Amino acid sequence: MSQYASLLIALPLISAFFVPIIKAIGKKVVMPFLVLITAIQMGMATWVFNEVYTTGKPIIIMAGGFRPPVGINLYIGHFAALFVLIIAVASFFMAIFSMKAITVEPKDKYAMLSLLLMLGATGMISTGDIFNLFVFMEITAISAYALTAYNKSGEASEAAMKYIVLGGIGSSFFLVGIALIYGSLGTLNMAQIAQLAGQMNPTVAQAALAMLVFGLGVEAELFPLNAWAPDAYQAAPHPVTAMFSAFVVKAGLYALARILYLTHAVGSWGHILRLLIILGTLTVVIGEFSALRQTNVKRMFAYSSISQVGFIAVGFALGTQAGVSASIFHMVNHAIVKALMFMAVGYVALELGGVTLEDFKGLGKVMPLTAFAITVGAISIIGIPLFNVFWSKIQLILAAMKAGKSGVIALILGASLVEAVYYIRLIHLMWFEEGSRERTRIKENFVFGTIMLLLVALIIIIGVAPNMTWNIVQKASADIYNVAQYIKNVPLLPGVSP
Amino acid sequence: MNIGVYYFGAISLMLIGLYAILVKKNLLKILVGLSIMETGVNLLLISIGYIAGRSAPILSEGIGPNQAVDPIPQALVLTAIVIGVATTALALTVAINLYETYKTLNIEELRRLRG
Numbered sequence: 001m002s003q004y005a006s007l008l009i010a011l012p013l014i015s016a017f018f019v020p021i022i023k024a025i026g027k028k029v030v031m032p033f034l035v036l037i038t039a040i041q042m043g044m045a046t047w048v049f050n051e052v053y054t055t056g057k058p059i060i061i062m063a064g065g066f067r068p069p070v071g072i073n074l075y076i077g078h079f080a081a082l083f084v085l086i087i088a089v090a091s092f093f094m095a096i097f098s099m100k101a102i103t104v105e106p107k108d109k110y111a112m113l114s115l116l117l118m119l120g121a122t123g124m125i126s127t128g129d130i131f132n133l134f135v136f137m138e139i140t141a142i143s144a145y146a147l148t149a150y151n152k153s154g155e156a157s158e159a160a161m162k163y164i165v166l167g168g169i170g171s172s173f174f175l176v177g178i179a180l181i182y183g184s185l186g187t188l189n190m191a192q193i194a195q196l197a198g199q200m201n202p203t204v205a206q207a208a209l210a211m212l213v214f215g216l217g218v219e220a221e222l223f224p225l226n227a228w229a230p231d232a233y234q235a236a237p238h239p240v241t242a243m244f245s246a247f248v249v250k251a252g253l254y255a256l257a258r259i260l261y262l263t264h265a266v267g268s269w270g271h272i273l274r275l276l277i278i279l280g281t282l283t284v285v286i287g288e289f290s291a292l293r294q295t296n297v298k299r300m301f302a303y304s305s306i307s308q309v310g311f312i313a314v315g316f317a318l319g320t321q322a323g324v325s326a327s328i329f330h331m332v333n334h335a336i337v338k339a340l341m342f343m344a345v346g347y348v349a350l351e352l353g354g355v356t357l358e359d360f361k362g363l364g365k366v367m368p369l370t371a372f373a374i375t376v377g378a379i380s381i382i383g384i385p386l387f388n389v390f391w392s393k394i395q396l397i398l399a400a401m402k403a404g405k406s407g408v409i410a411l412i413l414g415a416s417l418v419e420a421v422y423y424i425r426l427i428h429l430m431w432f433e434e435g436s437r438e439r440t441r442i443k444e445n446f447v448f449g450t451i452m453l454l455l456v457a458l459i460i461i462i463g464v465a466p467n468m469t470w471n472i473v474q475k476a477s478a479d480i481y482n483v484a485q486y487i488k489n490v491p492l493l494p495g496v497s498p
Numbered sequence: 499m500n501i502g503v504y505y506f507g508a509i510s511l512m513l514i515g516l517y518a519i520l521v522k523k524n525l526l527k528i529l530v531g532l533s534i535m536e537t538g539v540n541l542l543l544i545s546i547g548y549i550a551g552r553s554a555p556i557l558s559e560g561i562g563p564n565q566a567v568d569p570i571p572q573a574l575v576l577t578a579i580v581i582g583v584a585t586t587a588l589a590l591t592v593a594i595n596l597y598e599t600y601k602t603l604n605i606e607e608l609r610r611l612r613g
Contacts, residue, residue, distance in 0.1 A: 131574055138581045142588060149592050154599035157592050158608055164589045165519060168532040171585075172512070175539045175578060182571065183546040 002059045005048050005076055008084060008126065011041060012119035016112045023108040031099045034111040038092040041118065045081075045088035052081035053472070058479070058489050060128075067493040068128065069189035075128035075490065079328070079476040083125045083250060086332065090246040090339050091118045093451050094239040100445070101238045101346055104151055110237075113150070116143040117243060124251040128490060130178055131188045133255055137174070137219060141167045144248060147240045148232045159231035166218050166228050174215025180208035191490035194262040194483050202267030209272045212259055213279070219252030221309045223282040230290070233302035238346025241298065245305045245338040250331050253309065257316045257324065261480050264319075276317035281411055283310030288418040297355045298345050300422060301338070304381065307415060308334045314411070315396050318403045325470075325477035326395035332473060333380075333388040333462065340455040341377040343448070344370045351442050357429060364431040366439045371430045373452040378423035380459050383416045388462035391470070504545035511538030525596065525603040529589050536582045540575045547571030 015037045022033045052059060058077035062068065076084065091114070102110050120140030127133050145167065149160035182188060184204050185196045197205070217225040233241045260272065287307030294300035308330070315327030347370055348363065349355045364371040380387035393412060400408035462469050479486070511534055518531025547568035553561055555569035597603055 131577075135577060135581070138585075142581075142584055145585075145588055145592075149595065152595060154596070157595040157599060160592045161525070161589070161596060161608075164585065164592065165528060165532065168585055168589075169516070169519065169535070171581070172515075172535050172539045176512075176542060178574075179539070179543045179546050179571075182543075182574075188570070 002051065003061055005044075005051075005059045006061045006063075006074065008041065008044055008048065008076075009074070009119060009123055011044070012037065012115045012122070016115040016119070019108050019112040019115070027107070030108045030111050031095075031102075034114065035092070035095045035099065037115060038088065038095045038118070042085075042088040042092045045085040048076060049081045049085045052076060052078060053475070060490060062491075067491055069187055069192050070493055072132050073128040073189070073490060074126045075190075075486075076126045077486070077489070078472075078479040079254070080126045080479075082332070082472060082476050083247070083254065084122055086250070086335050087118060087121050087125070087247045090243060090335065093339065093343070093455075094243050094246075096447060096451065097242070097343055097346065098237070098239040100448075101350055104237075110147070110150060113143045113147050114240070114243070117147065117240075117248065121247050121251040125254050128190050129188055130181065130190055130193065130259070134171070134174055134178060137216075137252075137255070138171060140248060140251060141171065141219065144232075144244065148236045150237055150240070151235065153235070155231075156235040159228065159235040163228040163232050166225055170215045170218030170225060172215075173211045177208045177211035177215055180204055180211065184208075189490075189492070190258070190262055191487045191492060194265070194487050195492075197263045198265035200263075200266050205263065205266035206268035206271055209260070209263060209266070209268075210275060213256065213272065213276060216252050216256045216259075217279065219248065220256050220313065221249050221252070221283070221306050222279045222313060223286055223310070224279075226283065226306055229306055230299050230302045233305070233342075234296060234299045238342065238349060241302075242339050242342035242346065245302075245342055246335045249305075249309055250335060253312055253316070253327075253331065256313070257327070257480055260316065261324075261483055262486075264483060269319075273317045273319050277314055277405075277408075280310045280313035280317055281407075283307065283313065284411055284415050285310075288415050292418060292422050294422075295357050297357060297360055297426065298342075298349070300426075301341055301345060304419065304422075305334070305338050307419075308338075308381070311393075311396060311412065311415070314408055315399065318399055318405060318408070320399060320403050321477060321481045322395070322399035322402055324481045325474050326392060326399045328477050328480075329395055329470065329473045330389070330392035332469065333392045333459075336455055336458050336462075337377045337380050337389060340373055340452060340459070341381075343455075344373045344377070344452060347445075347448055347452075357426075360426065360429050361433045362430070362439070365441065367442050367444055369444050369449050369452065373456055374430065375427050376456045376459055378427055380463070382420045382423055386460070386463045388459050388466070388469075390463065391466040395470075501545060501548060501550065504541065504548065508538050508542035508545060511535070511541060514538075523604055523606055525593050525605055525608075528605070529586065529593065532589070533582065533586055536578070540578055540582075543571045543575050543578070 061074040063072045120136050123136035145160050145164050149156050184200050221229045284307045287303045291300050291303035312327045312330050315323045352359050380389045383390045383393040397409050515531045515535025519528050522528050549567050552567045555566040
């Protein structure tokens with residue numbers, strides 16, 4: 001029964017190839033088809049989530065019935081179940097949003113690429129083989145390049161070109177890391193890598209892990225490799241921006257954390273943690289200060305998203321279970337908030353034709369519901385109590401305190417202060433300033449309003465009663481942190497050694 | 499021949515590619531650099547699976563599993579080559595789009611998005 005979970009990968013893949021046939025039936029059917037497939041995916045993800053969390057056991061899918069490490073296995077544990085659900089829900093909302101937000105032809109290519117993007121991120125999170133991870137990463141990356149360039153404007157092509165060049169360097173680095181690991185351990189299966197990691201030469205392991213961190217740093221938007229992110233966020237179609245921020249970057253971060261904790265037995269592990277803490281800190285600092293001086297609101301949110309990613313990376317780099325839990329909690333909250341905010345900004349751009357600060361003056365009178373959604377998101381991201389991000393920031397601070405890293409506490413508090421400056425400026429602009437142009441109130445779309453209110457409700461529910469989510473998150477973090485359990489869960493074929 | 503030659507060649511190809519990406523101003527040259535770098539990585543993977551004195555991992559007369567080199571890196575490289583082709587094709591498409599919009603491929607003149 002649980003083998004049906006492999007449909008999570010199979011369904012988007014086969015539907016993507018069905019898109020041309022659907023287009024032949026009728027051009028108007030393509031976007032509803034996309035919504036339908038993402039809805040089915042959401043249903044399946046809910047079932048898998050329920051299955052994993054009620055039985056407490058991960059679902060292991062062995063491709064072709066070969067037991068690992070001979071065959072490739074998928075590992076849908078507590079973490080993967082949670083994030084597959086988040087990916088499916090975000091894709092579903094954005095599929096609805098793109099019915100109106102995507103105006104450029106060819107829409108069938110858009111539907112195909114966004115299905116492949118969803119497939120790639122789902123695969124990255126659920127695979128149990130490091131080379132398979134690389135393949136899924138490339139599927140995600142190539143569809144992300146194409147979606148960035150989708151608007152065909154000069155800016156979009158330029159952003160996509162930056163992304164392609166950086167992504168190409170990153171994937172080469174990642175492959176070198178895989179080559180080093182395979183060369184010293186002779187296996188690609190993640191469970192077996194974890195089993196044998198202690199035998200690796202510390203210097204080789206350090207080089208391999210550094211290569212993998214830099215390779216994944218492109219997808220995970222860590223500092224020296226995230227130059228593409230603000231451009232791509234600004235130039236990509238609005239639903240795509242929301243998807244990038246909600247789950248593509250999360251898939252990269254997950255892969256980073258998973259590989260990092262699988263190899264915690266290698267001698268030079270502490271050095272890699274230090275590297276990641278430095279990269280994360282720089283990401284936060286540079287992201288926040290760049291956000292401060294933006295006049296384009298979408299770009300400002302992009303920089304804010306990047307600095308949140310820095311927090312998550314720092315949390316993973318603490319090397320304790322509390323840090324991992326806090327980071328995953330922050331990932332969940334960030335996915336909700338940023339999906340909401342990018343959707344709201346995209347909707348503003350659709351109605352008013354621009355997203356500069358000038359356009360946002362007096363938005364509270366023109367589009368009150370959207371302005372309200374952005375306000376809740378902004379207040380939440382700053383970290384004000386009774387909103388969801390407050391709890392994950394507090395958990396990060398507590399974890400840093402336990403790990404004895406006082407610098408991280410200062411970083412989080414200082415960054416929250418900078419966030420408060422630019423978000424409160426935006427809130428002030430929206431509600432208390434008059435726009436220069438006379439504008440009448442726009443009738444807001446009912447469906448988009450419902451989605452935005454749903455996400456706002458989620459933010460407030462998690463903010464008021466964080467315990468339920470916190471329990472789920474702790475199980476997910478045990479899945480990543482507890483490597484011995486991970487090895488035990490994968491039914492490795494006995495007697496097959498490298 | 500010593501296996502070190504292959505490692506040296508692979509790493510030199512990667513560094514040549516990286517140099518082209520970082521230094522060249524023409525977009526097409528940057529993309530060529532990217533391809534060279536990918537080739538270097540592929541060569542590195544192949545050399546890791548090489549065992550001196552053995553033949554290609556194709557089961558045929560006189561060649562059993564013990565006479566062949568490690569087949570897994572070769573399978574990996576096949577996949578990596580396909581992915582590389584897809585990336586290059588997409589990159590060239592984007593480069594065509596860029597040239598049609600701005601009438602130049604010089605990256606110093608292609609900077610509309612800043613800050």
